[in-house]
Amino acid sequence: MPTVCPFCQANHHEQLSTHGLPFHRCPACNRFFPSASRAQLWPAESLEADSRFQANGTSQVAVADPAVRTPMPLPRAAIPAQDTADDFSPSQTPGPRTHPIVPGYRIERILGRGGMGTVYLARQLSLDRPVALKVMSRRWANDPIFVARFTREAYAAAQLNHPNLVQVYDIGEVESTKFFSMEYVAGRSICDILRNDGKFDPETAVGYILQAARGLKLAHDRGMIHRDIKPDNLLLDIQGLVKVADLGLVKTPDMSHDADKVDSNASSLSGLYTIPADMTGTRMALGTPAYMSPEQCRDAATVDHRADIYSLGCTLYVMVTGRQPFEGDTAVELMTAHAYKPLVPPDEIANRVPKELSSVIQKMMAKHPGERFQTMGEVVRTLEQWLGIHTTTRVSAREDVIAKFEVAVDQFHYSPTNLRRSRILTGFLASCLVSALVLTFVGRLDWAFGLAGMVLQAASVYFVVNGVARRTYLFRRVRQLVLGCSVGDWLVFGGGVVLCVIFLWMLKLFWIWTGFGLIGVALAFALRYGLDRAVEAERNPILDECELILKRMRSEGLNEDQLHLFVAKYAGRFWEELYEELFGYESKLTARTQLLRGECAGQRERFAVWREPIVQLIDSVEQSRQHDRERNLFIQIETKRLLATGMVARAARHHAEQSADEMLQSVNAIRDAELARRMKGMSGDPTGTSGTVEVVRRLIHGSSANVSAEPVDYLGWAIWLVCGPHVRVVFGTICLAGCVTWAVQNHVFTPADGVGAMPLMIAGVPLEATIWIDTATVGWAGILLITSLFYRGPWMSVLVLLGAAVTVFAHKLAAIPSVEPIQDFHVGAMLGTVLSLVGYRFGRR
Structure with missing residues (x-):
């Protein structure tokens, strides 16, 4: 029976050889297509993807380079860079080295290019830190359905906060340019180390894989699967900390072979390559063939977390043996080998690999998922036991x-x-x-x-x-x-500076x-x-x-919680300053409440505690800004997606607002679960795992349930109109200006004349309009009103305005007596201050 090529329609009367693979290769056009037995061997869902297999650089799985059989990774210099005009913002003129303009970031250079966009090394101006900034190409940015799904998945990944995971910082859109920023890891990937230094000794390899497993465990507990674990996605920073990159990012199903190129000049990795260069020179949209589990080779859409265990085992295999577990001339051969070919035990390839570790690797790489470790937690415990690590709430060191x-x-x-x-x-x-x-x-x-x-x-x-x-x-x-202030905020700040100068001059x-x-x-x-x-x-x-001490302890397999506890325990009475230098301010606050219990208790001094209320104030403002920014972004993206499905504009906007509110509720639920986990202890397991998984599922896929629209808060709107920041800044400025003018008229700063008791009088202005400015408490009321601009909330506004009114007018009431040396206006100022403080503390949104 003749075989017909679905691409060039050539009839091949002779029987084409499959070499045991579920594919034919057409001699006329040199393209792959499924054999007759393909439907029985692999699921039908992947046949549509098979029709896109080509050998001319536009395939999802392309033919490998002849160097594919080399056990070590191909050098990056062998992978040509590719420039594309799709990655530039509309306001830019495309050019070979033109960078887009993303407000809030200063782009320095290109790290890599991929089918989804371009990765840049950039500096986030607001926090003055290096980030890896990925700008989505127009090809995908113009697909509203893809952008909506991508944003949800990336946003879900952003909620994962673990020292062994690359952190997603921000997601945004500027002039139709979609971008997101992630942690920039200054260091090398495990792939780079293998390429340059050769294989690892078993203890070091297990220590690095153990760190990656700890990060993946958190992702699995949240219901997220990586699906592309490989040496290129394990990044080692200069402190010896391994970070898993590229977690939770969408993989496009029709990405071409040549679309994923990595800049040969990139000295550090960020994990933002859509699919970086792997150790075989071949790559696939839903995984890398050299590290894919058998079930992922058959149908990537149906895998569970055990596929990551298999890929992590493959990575450990390569690290201890210096060669891949399976080889092949094509991606198809590699995938078939993973699915059916028996694994050569690592200890038979490298004599230094102990049989116990070889057995662990073989169990991680079992063909059937049921024969592997069933959770990443089991992998972590097994590797810790092999290294002789006993994870407890107490830290012990030599x-x-x-x-x-x-x-x-x-x-x-x-x-x-x-x-x-x-x-x-x-x-x-x-x-x-x-x-x-x-x-x-x-x-x-x-x-x-x-x-x-x-x-x-x-x-x-x-x-x-x-x-x-x-x-x-x-x-x-x-x-x-400061950089996040609006134009109105800058006007208020500038006016305050000018007012201060005028006061000093007067x-x-x-x-x-x-x-x-x-x-x-x-x-x-x-x-x-x-x-x-x-x-x-x-x-x-x-x-x-x-x-260096901490780096050595990491290489021995100790987790970050144990290292933090070690420093907090042995850094002495003044531990906070050293701890903050090593791990940062935020980690110090966590350590203070979580790590210094029982054994670490005792006389401990705090370092620069005056910063903490300032940081809390900034946090409250930034959280409000972030909430508004994220909600607007989600509404925009979801509205475009719904319009693309044919929904009318008004209904699309309404449903988009509901979806955005639901998305933010899901994120708050995830953050609450993380907070509960930390309250139980940093090394404890997440609480409510099943509930958290369901929340992540709703965040990524959305919910079919109708979300009722929140009723319009007419009372809050009225309070904002009467007591909003525009009202408070006007009255605060009037109070300060009037107080300074009154002080000058009454020679307050001239002791010989005493404190003037005459109310403020301005030529041409009726006395009734200025008679209430008769004490220094008017200026204090102005300070209370200006200070309230740093807080938000309708009831806070009401309480602060009420407090300012009490401060100014209470002494005019006969009910408040004067008891020397405390005057009636002193009592009014104290009462007004108490009301304002209550508003600052309890009236915030």
Whole structure:
């Protein structure tokens, strides 16, 4: 019976050889097509994909290079880069090296190109950190259905926060350009190490795979499957931390062979390549053939988390043996070998591989999913047992390691220059305080005010200079807050600065403030570039030594929670500063509440606690901004998707708003589950796993249930209209301006004249309009109103306005008596302050 090629329609009367594979290759057009037995061997769902198999570079699975049989990865230089105009924003003129403009990011160079877009190394301006920025190509950005699904999956991946997973930071759209940013990992992939250094020793390989398994366990607990585990997607940073990349990203079913190219100049990986170069030179949209499980080779759409266990076992096999478990000239041969060919045990290839580890790898790579480890948690426990690690809530380390770390801790805390710096700062601040009190006592209130201004300006300048130089956490958060301000916020801020200058001029304090301020600026630079640099020169080698100790402990298989507990336990009484240098501010807050229980309790000092209320305030503002930004993005994307399905515009908008609200509810549920897990202990398992999996499913796939629209909050809208920020900023400015003018008229800063009791009088203005400005409490009311701009919430606005009114007018009521030395207006100010504080604390949204 003749065989007809479905592509060129050539009739082949002779029987075509399949070589045991479920495909024919047409001699006329050199393309693959399924054999007659294909339907019995592989599911019918994949036959449609098989019809796209070509050998000219446009196939989903292409013919491999002849070098495919080499056991080590192909060099990246052998993979040509490809420029495409699809990746540029509409406002850009395409060119070979033109970069798109994404507000909030400064693009530096290209990391790689893929079928879904281009990956750039960029710097996120708000937090001043490097990120891997992926800009989606127009080909996919113009497909609203694909974009909606992609956004959901990427957003679900963004909720996974684990030290062994590459973190997704942001998802957005600018001028129809879709982009998302992820953590940039400065280091090398396991594939790079294999290519350059050869195979690993078994202990090191298991330590790295154990880290990857811990990250994948969290993803599996959330119902997410990677489906493309391989050495290229395991990134090793300079601290020895392994991060799993490319998790939760959509794989396009018709991606061509040549569409996924990696820039040969990329020195670090981010995990944002759609499908990076694998160790065989072949690649597939739903996985890499060299590492695909048998069931994934048959039907990638129906695999479960055990496919990741198989791929992780393949990766471990390559790391300990230096060669792939199976070889083939084509992707089809590789996939068939994974499905049917028996595995050669690793210990028969490499003599140094113990038989126990070989058995573990063989179980991970069992052909049938039921014969493998059933969960990634089992893999983690098995590898920990092989390494001799006993995971408990207590941390134990060798005595020599503890002694070495404690020596480094003492050197860090008690470095000579650091002690000298502390004494100088303490003496300087004490001298300024005493001098201000003396100046006030002798009647030079203006000089005392200038001295206070010098300290304030010195602290402000030092905060900026030190933040720029060291990229401190608080400075980056303040920068994020400032850069995220709207035009209205900038107008308020600019008006406040101008108003402050006018006040200083009216009070005849401008030049005093400026003169002392210049002295403060000089002191700030002297502190930063004199003492601070000397302290860093002493401390940096000590921090490097601590990093090396932690890196060695990671290579022995200890997880991040154990390392954090180790530092928190043995860093001494002043542990927070060293811990923050090693792991960051946010990790320190978690460690303070979670890791210092029982065994680590005792006398502990906190470091720079004054930052915490500021950070909480910034967090509240940023969470509100992020909520609004994400909701608008989801509404836009979902509306376009529904319009593409034929829904009318009004109905599409309504359903999109409901879907966006449901999506954000799902995300909040995931975050609440993560918070509950941390409250139980950082090393504990996630609570409510089945419920979390269902939430992730709804987040990715949506829900068929109708989401009832939230009723319109007419009361909240009315409160915003009457008490909103526009109202508070106007009344706050009037109160401050009126108070300063009243103070000038009554010579408040001239002790000889005493505190004036006359109300404010302005020529041409009726006395009834200014008579209420008669005490300094009016200025305090203005400060309360301006401060409320940093908080949000309708009832907060009501309480703050009420507090300001009580502050200004309460002393005019006869019911409030005066008891020397406390006057009636003092009582009113205290009552108004209490009401405002209640609003700040409990009235926020």
